[in-house]
Each structure stands twice: as C-alpha cells, then as structure tokens.
Amino acid sequence: MNTIKVSATHARNNFFELLEKVSMGTQILVERNNKPIAAIVPRKSKVDWAGLKKAMDNAHGILKDYDPKDNPLRKPGAANFLGRWDRGLVKPKRATKK
Secondary structure: OOEEEEEHHHHHHOHHHHHHHHHOOOEEEEEEOOEEEEEEOOOOOOOOHHHHHHHHHHHOOOOOOOOHHHOOOOOOOOOOOOOHHHOOOOOOOOOOOO
16 A cells, blocks of 8 residues: 655645545645654455354364473473463363263
C-alpha cells in the first residue's frame, strides 16, 4: 500500500482529491507542524465470519496430543528460562465418543 504525507492545509484544500486516491488503495498521512496527526486509509473489507468459524472448528483440539514432557525446552540441559512458558498449561482431557 502506498503512503502519501500531506500537510493539514493541503488535506483541507484537496480533500476530495485525496479521497479519490484513498479509494484506489493509497494511504494518506496528514501532518501538522511535521508531526503525523491523522491517517486516511481505505475501508477494510467485511469479515468472512463463516470462513472464520470453519477454520476455528478445524483447529479445535489441535493441542490434544501435547505432552509437556516432550518439550525440548524443558529437558535437562536447556536454559532455565526457556521452558517457563508452558508451566501452567494443563493437558486437556479427551472426550469420549458415545
């Protein structure tokens, strides 16, 4: 994405021209006294909630086979601070299928 820096005065005087550039995908950074004060960016597209839900359903249970004993960071000889991230992680119980 291209970025254009303009002064606040230029932005005020050429607002509709800048909006046209934003609609083409350009980001406008508005500055006052050489300090950025605002950004005009293109509107983000709508979130695909159905696709997100499908991805989350597919990722459900991804850590079911995780065993903290297999972590190479927790084995003897590893630096002491490296394995601290998983000390509170509890292995989930497997659901029984009926």
